[in-house]
Amino acid sequence: MAEVKEFTLPDLGEGLTDAEVVRWLVEVGEVVAVDQPVVEVETAKAMVEVPCPYGGVVTARYGAEGEELAVGAPLLTVAVGADASAPAGGAEGPCSGGADGVVAEADGAGAAGDGGAGETSGAVLVGYGTGAPPARRRRVRPTPVSAAATPVNGVASGYGRHAVTPEVPVRAEAEAEAAEPAPGPVPVISPLVRRLARQNGVELRTLTGSGPDGLILRADVERAIGAAAAPAAPAEPDAAAAPAPAADAGEVRIPLRGLRGVVADKMSRSRREIPEATCWVDVDATGLLAARRAMNAAGGPDAPKISLLALLARICTAALARYPELNARVDTEAREIVRLERVHIGFAAQTDRGLVVPVVRDAHGRSAESLSEELGRLTGAARDGSLTPGELTGSTFTLNNYGVFGVDGSTPIINHPEAAMLGVGRIVPKPWVHEGELAVRQVTQLSLTFDHRVCDGGVAGGFLRYVADCVEQPAVLLRGV
Template identity: 50%
Template sequence: MSETRVFLLPDLGEGLTEAELVSWHVAVGDEISVDQPIAEVETAKSTVEVPSPYAGIVAELHGQPGETLDVGKPLISVTPVSVAGTAADDAAPAEPAGPVVEPAETELGEPAAEPAKAHPEAEAYREEEKAGSGNVLIGYGTPGGHGVARRTRARRSSVALAEPVDTKPAETPTEDDLTLLRTRVPGRLGAVISPLVRRMAREHGVDLGELPGSGEGGLIMRRDVEKAIHAPVVEPAETKPVETKTAEPAAAPEGVDARTGLPIAARTPVRGVRKAVAANMARSRSEIPEATVWVDVDATGLLELREGLKAGGSSVPGLLAFIARFVTAGLKKYPELNTRIETASDGSQEIVSFDGVNLGIAAQTDRGLVVPSVRAAEKLTSRELDAEIRRLTDVARQGKATPTELGSGTFTLNNYGVFGVDGSAAIINHPEVAILGVGRIIDKPWVVNGELAVRKVTELTLTFDHRVCDGGTAAGFLRFVADAIENPTTLLADL
């Protein structure tokens, strides 16, 4: 008799640890096929449909719409449709019937050493894997898909291969260890971590995404986690008062706020994109010593240039695309603003520079503020930038932007003028070091050649990390972009 298989919620991109279940596409008792979409989930970065790696009858749905599920926890249980007289039935092991949790996959680029006896669940999955699967999730690529990398299945005797030989006795990995293999480290796609190291980090609250690896190729070792565990931690002074305050509402009447005495109208959980934005903005403000400079700019020349191009009948990029061209040119002259600061476990810091610009475009969506980025923006013309900005904005608003598109920026351009405001001291999109804001373009009195005239004026605001540069560099970059807007033909010869 076929055993029920449990499909664990996979890592949907860049080390995300949870997702909100939006809706089920199947119900208990339905017969499903491999790669059939079974559920729609919303992560902190996008909304995706999750395909099933199994074919069979839906036995159980692990979660209700609106519920937040952890990566590596059960999502759906599927009972394969039994076929009489098959080799699998004849060779079924004499073990108690029960749910089988599929072994997790490693992140290694080549297969692990073959153990003396393969895990029965892994052997069973290989037969299914031969059929191929077109839809690919991170950690679930298949050889039958379109140009995807082969998967390496983790066996019980080899799940800790990423960790070098230790003087301590080898530990036998549990199902919890296998589950941990599905979780990747944010920002460190190449740092393959053994499940033992991951569990040690989880139990002691160590953030692997911020931990530098001392092993070859940046591999995070057990000693790195142990060092972080024993490092002195200073608790914030406000911890105790906050704990005391959380107990106060219990004494208040139900539905009434204890501090204000007003009726509570609603409670909205902070999750999804809003949760990610809140965490990122709080981290930015707590870690980055930011400063802001701004300048009013006469954009009349740029608007006249666009009108002239329209009159010529050619395709004309949007204003934001022109400004994006000016920004990438400015970052080439002032590369300090296209960097990132990395902090080692010993407190030492490095400024990381990049050979290229991934220009983030802040986009307001129904799910919240997201920042998809135009990769290698410095290589694109104004028309190419316009097309890519429109594409990214569209997929972001649909909730379909990929984790790579949402998490790879090196500098952000924010057009808050669309909201009808002139300026804003924006918060830097951590871990970047600067963000340029553009206000609305309106008619203002302006002195031109000694005479007062009405011109099209906008305000540029640059917020920057004072650790990477001083005011002179920030002002130089801002003035460069402003001059380009006022005299656009100097930089737009390659439209």
């Protein structure tokens, strides 16, 4: 007898609590192997292909493409031990009911015994792997139907080619909210249905479920939302009534979820917690541009080119060695400043998904050439959406080159929980007094936004002045080599 196992959205690490379904890689009725990717999801940090730890026949998928699922919510169910040669049930099968699809538990405590459980996965993602048996084991138990619904090639009819209606579910989700107060529990088992109702102000007790035994399904909640949004019937004209306000010209609502939601939360937290201040200075970058040209020419035509951002990152690591107060964070609970020995430089990158901050690990130990290579690799990964969560976390200082947008200055929000961010404006030719004479030079503006709790203006000004000196005269770096 095949055993139906439920695979839930695993913990993808780095404190992520939900993910959006981008693309399903398998269909209901399809045979999957252990560790085969079954769905592509987008977290707040990266796109991830999620592998399934079970091998068997897919009996249900939970969540439509574009829907957001919480960690621990069902992703799909797999019939383990089914005959892989049996005809697939297809998307019209009995268990393809999306987020509201359910599988009835087998009767008896020993019905889901360990025998014949099939192969399971290794530890491919945080949150699941080998070891202890699954907490819940399920079988598909069909309701009585015609003789045409008998098993085919040993595959249970609950997921074979013959459509049957699942029985009333008898399980309650571990993640479901606590029972509602009297007069009794609401007939809802899906936490997704509960969340949809809560987000749209729908009182579940007022609904009559269309599912078995009055079970409230997602469709019931969506109908209630639609009914609430429908315009009320026009009232009889009242000459004494005040004139109605002009109709709204229309609005577009964009959910703050996924990457955009995390960015919004992080920026809001930064502004709430960090008393930030900004100082800036105009700098003659002609010398830095000349140094870059010389370095690239010395490497030959086939050598990798060193980017301007890499040189700025190298200058920042030297400045942080002189002013370690800015390579720090504040532990608000302990009321302590935590200075960090290693420098992990994040750099702001604009992508189709939104603003991301890839991280160059151990930037203090890298040469300009190594920094340029790693910055190029991370930039390419950011553009094609292949950055891993680990490549988007852990920065201790951020470099923000907003000059690529054609602007001169900015007062950016600090990348919480860091203590500082250096911003670089566009480099443009401007009149400048050079060696006592007016000349046209390549000028840029540098701005430093810093957490005023970790240092005062003297440290921040000293850091920014050192960076500016290195930009104007790159030979200054050689003093610290």
